[in-house]
Amino acid sequence: MRGRNPFDGKPQMTLRDVADAAGVSEMTVSRVLRNRGDVSDKTRERVFGAARRLGYVPNKIAGALASNRVNLVGVVIPSLSNMVFPDVLSGIGEVLDETPLQPVIGTSKYDDQHEENVIYEMLSWRPSGLIVAGLEHNEAARAMMANAGIPVVEVMDVDGDPVAACVGISHIEAGRQMAREIAARGYRRIGYCGSSSLNDHRAQKRRQGFEQGLAEAGLSLADACLYAGTSGFGTGRGMTAEILGRTPDLDFLYYNSDINAAGGLLYCLEKGMDIPGRIGLAGFNSFEVLDGLPMRIATMDSQRHEIGRRAAELIAANALTDEIVTLAPVFLPGDTIRAG
Amino acid sequence: MRGRNPFDGKPQMTLRDVADAAGVSEMTVSRVLRNRGDVSDKTRERVFGAARRLGYVPNKIAGALASNRVNLVGVVIPSLSNMVFPDVLSGIGEVLDETPLQPVIGTSKYDDQHEENVIYEMLSWRPSGLIVAGLEHNEAARAMMANAGIPVVEVMDVDGDPVAACVGISHIEAGRQMAREIAARGYRRIGYCGSSSLNDHRAQKRRQGFEQGLAEAGLSLADACLYAGTSGFGTGRGMTAEILGRTPDLDFLYYNSDINAAGGLLYCLEKGMDIPGRIGLAGFNSFEVLDGLPMRIATMDSQRHEIGRRAAELIAANALTDEIVTLAPVFLPGDTIRAG
DNA sequence: CTGAAAGCGCTAACAA
DNA sequence: TTGTTAGCGCTTTCAG
Numbered sequence A, B: 001m002r003g004r005n006p007f008d009g010k011p012q013m014t015l016r017d018v019a020d021a022a023g024v025s026e027m028t029v030s031r032v033l034r035n036r037g038d039v040s041d042k043t044r045e046r047v048f049g050a051a052r053r054l055g056y057v058p059n060k061i062a063g064a065l066a067s068n069r070v071n072l073v074g075v076v077i078p079s080l081s082n083m084v085f086p087d088v089l090s091g092i093g094e095v096l097d098e099t100p101l102q103p104v105i106g107t108s109k110y111d112d113q114h115e116e117n118v119i120y121e122m123l124s125w126r127p128s129g130l131i132v133a134g135l136e137h138n139e140a141a142r143a144m145m146a147n148a149g150i151p152v153v154e155v156m157d158v159d160g161d162p163v164a165a166c167v168g169i170s171h172i173e174a175g176r177q178m179a180r181e182i183a184a185r186g187y188r189r190i191g192y193c194g195s196s197s198l199n200d201h202r203a204q205k206r207r208q209g210f211e212q213g214l215a216e217a218g219l220s221l222a223d224a225c226l227y228a229g230t231s232g233f234g235t236g237r238g239m240t241a242e243i244l245g246r247t248p249d250l251d252f253l254y255y256n257s258d259i260n261a262a263g264g265l266l267y268c269l270e271k272g273m274d275i276p277g278r279i280g281l282a283g284f285n286s287f288e289v290l291d292g293l294p295m296r297i298a299t300m301d302s303q304r305h306e307i308g309r310r311a312a313e314l315i316a317a318n319a320l321t322d323e324i325v326t327l328a329p330v331f332l333p334g335d336t337i338r339a340g
Numbered sequence C: 001c002t003g004a005a006a007g008c009g010c011t012a013a014c015a016a
Numbered sequence D: 001t002t003g004t005t006a007g008c009g010c011t012t013t014c015a016g
Helices: A015-022 A026-034 A041-054 A060-067 A083-094 A114-124 A141-147 A171-184 A201-216 A234-244 A258-270 A306-315 B017-021 B026-034 B042-052 B061-069 B083-098 B110-123 B139-146 B169-185 B202-217 B233-246 B256-270 B305-316
Strands: A074-078 A102-107 A129-133 A152-155 A163-169 A190-195 A221-227 A252-254 A280-282 A297-303 A323-324 A330-332 B070-079 B102-107 B129-133 B152-156 B165-169 B190-195 B223-225 B252-255 B280-282 B299-301 B324-326 B330-332
Touching: A015 A026, A015 A041, A015 A201, A026 A041, A026 B165, A041 B233, A074 A083, A074 A114, A083 A102, A083 A129, A083 A141, A083 A190, A083 A306, A083 A323, A083 B324, A102 A114, A102 B102, A129 A306, A152 A201, A152 A306, A163 A171, A163 A306, A163 B152, A171 A201, A171 A252, A171 A280, A171 A297, A171 A330, A190 A201, A190 A234, A190 A258, A201 A221, A201 B102, A221 A234, A234 A258, A252 A258, A258 B129, A280 B165, B017 B026, B017 B042, B070 B083, B083 B102, B083 B129, B102 B110, B110 B129, B110 B139, B129 B305, B152 B305, B165 B169, B165 B305, B169 B202, B169 B252, B169 B280, B169 B330, B190 B202, B190 B256, B202 B223, B223 B233, B233 B252, B233 B256, B252 B256, B256 B280
Parallel strands: A074 A102, A074 A129, A129 A152, A152 A163, A163 A323, A190 A221, A190 A252, A252 A280, B070 B102, B070 B129, B129 B152, B152 B165, B165 B324, B190 B223, B190 B252, B252 B280
Antiparallel strands: A297 A330, B299 B330
């Protein structure tokens, strides 16, 4: 019973068992099950039959150790609850589905130390590639990524110093562009509603770019309202009530997310405010679920599906490059901003 | 170069390298890194120092093969885009964080064959446990789960025939209970809006239970509107417009999901309908993001976080039982149904 | 407290 | 087309 987990009942089935049942060598079974090398049709069928009859499930641990090949791709994201990440994952999945590679997801919970641990765990399984959201990591994490010896792609954001390859949009530019659109449409008293968390690096960058864009148009932020916690209609509603209570003459509100913007929209509509005349609203991200609100929120499509695809393509191509792929976010005016 | 992936540059670092750098045996390094057995403080520090200096990341593949222990728990869910599953995952994560176990997520895309493949892939890594959403699987998948030799827990749903352990709510009962609440409040002309997909087993069961509940109250469904595709405000809005166009005298709409119900709510409010007087609405699932809609939708909390926790607890306890844990969903009247 | 030997289940390389 | 041999990097076991 050496090396056996005290819990498991029966020892696992091995190639040996299938080989015996089929009357061939282990090697032949291995070849059949992997469709490698030439095997006669007769033998192949005998082996498949035996494997199926016995319910044999190969041991990838042993296979990976022997072949030094692991068909897993580590994907590290902050959270699954934030709707942006499933979209990135679906892009990754779409591309990897065409390959033998499989994504394995880990979450960092917006915490550097936790992220380091997750990356360490993933690398200890010797995956074929690693995709990590964001550019902000602690030193240990950066060192591991740099020395992993596998393709590593940082995604979502290009404003910073990537360890290796990088696919994303510039959130600074996204913020600046939104500021330009708003200013060009004649709004002058502009407020910002967003997260107070410094760990939400991309939202911080959008705000920073937004303020730069306003400055370039000779404007500045009239007020800002921050919240701690998760975004939601209630949060957006609350922030909107607060900021308009404090600074009633605001004529535009820029939110860190469409979700919060939706809450703000509902609030303003209830108050009977004229949108986009009296006040304009804009968010960020373009979520499909929200189509169907009373008005379409002005927003920016963050290209997250495409980001996932491009990152996965780099991994699938085994690209050990430090290429930076900058995608362009798309401004969607919707109905909550005046026509240009 | 035997067995080396043609792509990777440098060979991986091994225990041997750390052992040499620290001037001890591989075995000692192994013990230090796993905090096993007695090692002198001096040796321990030397080893840790060398490992950190070299940036050594252990190879879990080799470790798992040698020890026959894999600290992974497979979790198979239909999709990450559906907001219910991240909640289950967070419950699982919360419990597993207190153990050495790590969840590994796979998605079945609401397809039996795909699910079978994902389960096969997962089992081939010899995880310490397996959590699978739903009770409907093809024969091959059921056979694999039954013979895995590890704790297997089916989650979400208890209406059916579990392979082993099971944690969930009765969706039939949930539907029936909602029908009772609606009937008790005097609604009589009741419509259903939901998915046309037969693969959405739990929604089908809720509808079935709902119709039973209506029948028990001497009522029956006046109309139903089905959609193919994803739920969203637009979908809910569209279904609501359609069903009310066809059957204008409906006084209640039961939706398969709060998301769709929210779309319906917005539609009805825009049309100036009196809710919950002229018409009542109810959904299913209780999503926190939706707090902040103009009215709180009547719904049922499906206990998904707790379901995740309980399932993970069974895995963590290495419970090879076939226990069925039935949780009770909680009716939340909100504002869109008349007071009892 | 530390080390040496054996082997986990599989696959690469070579032999037949 | 099939079989044999060696060994992947680690941990278990047992000996010092």
